[in-house]
Amino acid sequence: xxxxxxxxxxxxxxxxxxxxxxxxxxxxxxxxxxxxxxxxxxxxxxxxxxxxxxxxxxxxxxxxxxxxxxxxxxxxxxxxxxxxxxxxxxxxxxxxxxxxxxxxxxxxxxxxxxxxxxxxxxxxxxxxxxxxxxxxxxxxxxxxxxxxxxxxxxxxxxxxxxxxxxxxxxxxxxxxxxxxxxxxxxxxxxxxxxxxxxxxxxxxxxxxxxxxxxxxxxxxxxxxxxxxxxxxxxxxxxxxxxxxxxxxxxxxxxxxxxxxxxxxxxxxxxxxxxxxxxxxxxxxxxxxxxxxxxxxxxxxxxxxxxxxxxxxxxxxxxxxxxxxxxxxxxxxxxxxxxxxxxxxxxxxxxxxxxxxxxxxxxxxxxxxxxxxxxxxxxxxxxxxxxxxxxxxxxxxxxxxxxxxxxxxxxxxxxxxxxxxxxxxxxxxxxxxxxxxxxxxxxxxxxxxxxxxxxxxxxxxxxxxxxxxxxxxxxxxxxxxxxxxxxxxxxxxxxxxxxxxxxxxxxxxxxxxxxxxxxxxxxxxxxxxxxxxxxxxxxxxxxxxxxxxxxxxxxxxxxxxxxxxxxxxxxxxxxxxxxxxxxxxxxxxxxxxxxxxxxxxxxxxxxxxxxxxxxxxxxxxxxxxxx
Ligand code: ADP
Numbered sequence: 001x002x003x004x005x006x007x008x009x010x011x012x013x014x015x016x017x018x019x020x021x022x023x024x025x026x027x028x029x030x031x032x033x034x035x036x037x038x039x040x041x042x043x044x045x046x047x048x049x050x051x052x053x054x055x056x057x058x059x060x061x062x063x064x065x066x067x068x069x070x071x072x073x074x075x076x077x078x079x080x081x082x083x084x085x086x087x088x089x090x091x092x093x094x095x096x097x098x099x100x101x102x103x104x105x106x107x108x109x110x111x112x113x114x115x116x117x118x119x120x121x122x123x124x125x126x127x128x129x130x131x132x133x134x135x136x137x138x139x140x141x142x143x144x145x146x147x148x149x150x151x152x153x154x155x156x157x158x159x160x161x162x163x164x165x166x167x168x169x170x171x172x173x174x175x176x177x178x179x180x181x182x183x184x185x186x187x188x189x190x191x192x193x194x195x196x197x198x199x200x201x202x203x204x205x206x207x208x209x210x211x212x213x214x215x216x217x218x219x220x221x222x223x224x225x226x227x228x229x230x231x232x233x234x235x236x237x238x239x240x241x242x243x244x245x246x247x248x249x250x251x252x253x254x255x256x257x258x259x260x261x262x263x264x265x266x267x268x269x270x271x272x273x274x275x276x277x278x279x280x281x282x283x284x285x286x287x288x289x290x291x292x293x294x295x296x297x298x299x300x301x302x303x304x305x306x307x308x309x310x311x312x313x314x315x316x317x318x319x320x321x322x323x324x325x326x327x328x329x330x331x332x333x334x335x336x337x338x339x340x341x342x343x344x345x346x347x348x349x350x351x352x353x354x355x356x357x358x359x360x361x362x363x364x365x366x367x368x369x370x371x372x373x374x375x376x377x378x379x380x381x382x383x384x385x386x387x388x389x390x391x392x393x394x395x396x397x398x399x400x401x402x403x404x405x406x407x408x409x410x411x412x413x414x415x416x417x418x419x420x421x422x423x424x425x426x427x428x429x430x431x432x433x434x435x436x437x438x439x440x441x442x443x444x445x446x447x448x449x450x451x452x453x454x455x456x457x458x459x460x461x462x463x464x465x466x467x468x469x470x471x472x473x474x475x476x477x478x479x480x481x482x483x484x485x486x487x488x489x490x491x492x493x494x495x496x497x498x499x500x501x502x503x504x505x506x507x508x509x510x511x512x513x514x515x516x517x518x519x520x521x522x523x524x525x526x527x528x529x530x531x532x533x534x535x536x537x538x539x540x541x542x543x544x545x546x547x548x549x550x551x552x553x554x555x556x557x558x559x560x561x562x563x564x565x566x567x568x569x570x571x572x573x574x575x576x577x578x579x580x581x582x583x584x585x586x587x588x589x590x591x592x593x594x595x596x597x598x599x600x601x602x603x604x605x606x607x608x609x610x611x612x613x614x615x616x617x618x619x620x621x622x623x624x625x626x
Contacts, residue, residue, distance in 0.1 A: 007093045010123070011152060015124040018151050025180075029064075029125040029191070030198035030256070032075045035122060036062045037080025037202045039167060041309055046080065051199045053139065061205045064195065064231075066187050071173045073129075076194050078166035081138040083388045087147040087157050091122060091134065126151060128182055131172040137162045190530040195231045197348055201253070203307050204594050205230040235305060236332055238281040254283045258326040265378055268327075268363055272355065276348045280356060282327035284363065288381050289324065295530055300325030301356075304330035316346075316354050321389020322360050329356070332371065334522045335514075353516055354388040364404055368417070376415055379406050395473035404476055407467070408440055410449070410459040414547045418477040424458060431483035434460040436468050436548035437608060447535030447605060448485040454533060459485060472544065486540045486606075501530050502571060511584040511591070515568075518592035519599045526595070528572035536574045539602040540567045568599055593619050 006014060038061045047055035066075040121447060125132050130150055134172055137144035144162035149155035162168070170176045180475060188210065195206055210229045213222045232361055237245065237253050249269045254260060264283040271279045280302070291297050299320065300313030307330060317327050329352060368375040379386075383406060388403040406415035413423075431450055443461040452459050462468055470505040472481040487515035505512070505527045512526040524542050541547055542565040553562035569576060576598070583591040600616045603609070 003156050004088070004092060005154045006152070006372055010093055012050065012624040014123050014152055018121045020127050022127065022177060023125040026194045027077075027198065028171075029073075029185075029194050029436060030128050031121055031124045032171075033062055033064075033195070033199045033202060033206060036075060036077030036079060036167065037204055039081070040204050041079070043078075043080040043165070045310070046139065049114060058149050059529050061207055062138070062202070063207045064191060065209065066186050066188060071183075071186060073171045073173060073191070074168060074183055075171070075301040076168045078164060079143070079184060081146075081165050081167055082134075083141055084145045084157060086138065086141070087134065087136060087145055091147055092155060095480055107357075110426065113237055125169070125171050128173055128185055129171040130174050133170040133172075134167060135160055135170070136167040137163050138151050139165050160372050188595065189443050190229050196233075198256070200232045201234070201236045202232050203234055203236055205234060206232045207313050236330070238269065238279045240308070240326065242271075245269070250281075252591070253281075256281065258289075258324075260284075260287065260289065264326075265365055266367060267375065268359055270359065272352075276331065276333060276351055277353055278329055278331035278333075280329045280352075280359075281543075282325055282356065282357040282360065284325055284360070285379070286377070286381070289326075292324065297323075297324075297521075302328035303334070305334040306326060306330070306332045309586065310334070314349075316349055317356060318360075319353075319357050319389070319397065320392065321386055321401060322357065325360055361400060362374060362452065363402070375575070377407065379415065384466065387464065387470045389471050391599065393468060398470075398474050401479060405470070407434070407462060407492065410444070410453065411456070416460075421460065421538065422456060422478050422480055425480065426457065431481045432460065432471075432477060433457055433483055434468070434471060435485045436462045438464055442607070447538040448540065450533045450535065451531040452485055462548075465548075465555070468546060468549050469552070472549075476540070484541070487539070487542075499620070501528060501572065504528055508581070508584075513585070514588065514591065515580075515595035515598075518595040519568075522566075523568045525567040526567055527567060527569055528577060529569040530572055532569065532571040532574070534574075535605075537575045537602045538569050538573050539606050539608075540569050542563060548609060551608065568602055570598065593622075597623070 005011075022482040033336075040062070043053075044055055044057065044060060047053045061079060062078040063074075065076070067074060068074075090132070108390050132149055134147040134223050135144060136147070143161050145157055146160035147155055147157050169626050170528070173185050174180075176183050188208070192208065192210075194209075199206060207228050208231055209226045211224055213224050215221070216223050237249060247267075250262045250269070254267070263286065264287045266284040268280070268282040270282070274624055280301075289297065298313050298315065299318055299322075300311075300315045301317040302309060303314040303317065317329055331348070331352070333348060334346075364378075366376075367378065386401050386404050390398045403417060403419060405418060407421075408414070408427065409416040409421065412420075416431065435443045435446055435449050435452075437446060440461050440463060443449065443463065449459055462471075468484070476482065508528065515526045516523060524541075529538075541545055545553070545562055545564040547564050547566060552565040570580070580594055582593060583594060596612075597616060599618050600612075
């Protein structure tokens with residue numbers, strides 16, 4: 001029988017396993033037992049829809065045997081088994097467990113311990129074995145095949161004898177070395193310990209033949225005998241009593257199932273009675289899932305029907321704004337052979353999804369209220385997600401999410417909620433003020449912000465592109481409108497002040513018209529202002545689209561040429577005001593040049609591009625040379 005080669009990427013993972021210096025090699029058993037359990041799930045699941053397939057639920061199990069003489073550890077399951085082709089494809093090619101992709105993404109970060117944290121699958125057997133044999137007979141087939149490999153060189157597949165459906169994996173354990181005592185994997189106690197440690201909640205019995213002793217009948221002497229014993233507790237974690245579960249158990253479950261090496265931020269375990277009965281176990285991660293911003297990332301919770309996994313990522317169970325939440329739902333009432341289409345219409349599922357959404361929301365609120373530091377860290381990772389959640393679908397979810405949002409505050413110098421902002425509003429202040437820019441520092445230097453600082457108003461500094469859109473869709477918070485400090489009609493001045501500036505603007509309207517023409521009518525208006533203190537110019541915007549929104553909209557693929565309606569504002573108290581007035585009277589050509597430079601300056605401050613940089617720099621040089 002000719003040797004077959006492993007696929008290239010499988011070779012790499014294999015190599016990683018064989019030469020692993022990873023100390024926690026015992027997890028190989030967890031991987032093989034999980035595979036066995038999955039195979040049993042598949043068989044059972046199939047029997048529910050295939051009338052010709054008779055499966056007795058009580059017979060389903062995994063058996064672990066130790067053959068000390070031949071130094072073999074043997075794991076047998078009576079699951080679906082594999083055909084010749086499946087042996088070739090499934091074991092010759094790396095599975096999609098994501099470990100290799102992750103490894104590649106983090107190539108530079110050697111510290112990340114992929115073996116420990118990720119389901120590395122079948123190949124992990126090579127951490128402890130120098131010869132792996134898999135005998136398998138697939139359901140519906142009368143032929144069995146043997147797959148065998150001693151590592152990198154490749155593998156071979158040939159027909160073999162095997163009576164029952166299912167898979168038997170025979171692992172020949174490596175010789176002990178100075179550093180590594182492989183022989184412990186042939187020790188009953190050690191193997192029992194490993195099974196209880198990692199596979200306790202596997203839902204099928206994991207049996208071992210355990211040697212025991214008992215008193216002989218009618219005698220004081222003892223005799224040894226073996227008894228087949230179930231090692232695992234079989235109750236899945238989520239079906240157990242919350243009070244009896246240790247934090248480490250949740251954490252371990254989470255990291256194994258969802259491939260996260262960091263403990264979850266929050267575990268939400270609920271058993272719901274009532275109209276629909278279900279258990280749910282949800283995890284809010286601390287970190288962004290490593291593939292979160294990958295196109296392939298799919299939200300969803302695992303869905304179990306009475307302990308049997310029927311769907312790995314049930315999207316219907318979590319809303320987009322909480323797509324980072326991991327976990328599962330197990331309901332006794334769900335039909336096992338429910339199809340995707342039916343799921344979407346399933347009333348029960350919708351009710352569960354609603355409950356889950358509320359639960360996540362209230363947990364996040366409680367973290368926000370009771371553990372601010374944690375929440376801020378969470379928000380750093382997932383805040384954007386919540387903001388998109390509030391904005392998307394025309395804001396249908398905005399009311400649910402508005403209290404979970406944080407923005408940087410100019411006066412508090414940290415992230416604050418809208419509620420906190422409103423509670424601090426000054427007497428007579430009618431709006432929630434905000435300013436936009438690329439970074440906190442840049443916003444802080446905006447000319448428009450100055451006047452607000454002087455009057456000691458709190459301003460929210462928005463630095464994410466989505467921020468202003470979110471506020472626009474929220475429209476108001478506790479009946480307070482949002483107002484961009486760059487917006488043209490923001491009213492900081494008192495009535496007197498307002499009248500005064502309006503009068504001055506009226507007097508100079510011809511000059512402004514000339515200036516506006518000089519900059520090709522690029523702005524809606526040119527005018528004087530009193531709200532800039534030291535700064536000479538700024539751009540403000542009229543209408544709903546601000547300068548920063550224009551920037552964001554234009555960066556999007558679906559760019560429809562959105563344009564903010566801008567106003568060029570000139571500080572009437574600045575020397576430049578007198579200068580332009582004089583030029584208007586004496587040298588209109590020079591005034592036109594001034595208008596161009598002032599407008600370019602204002603655009604620069606806003607972080608907007610300048611259409612004619614050469615012309616502007618030449619103009620500036622001319623002024624400098626004078
Ligand atoms: P993963 O379990 O993450 O898919 P593995 O490398 O552990 O990756 O396994 C690869 C594939 O081989 C599995 O997806 C499954 O189809 C098949 N397989 C492994 N072990 C068994 C088994 N005991 N019975 C049936 N199929 C198995």
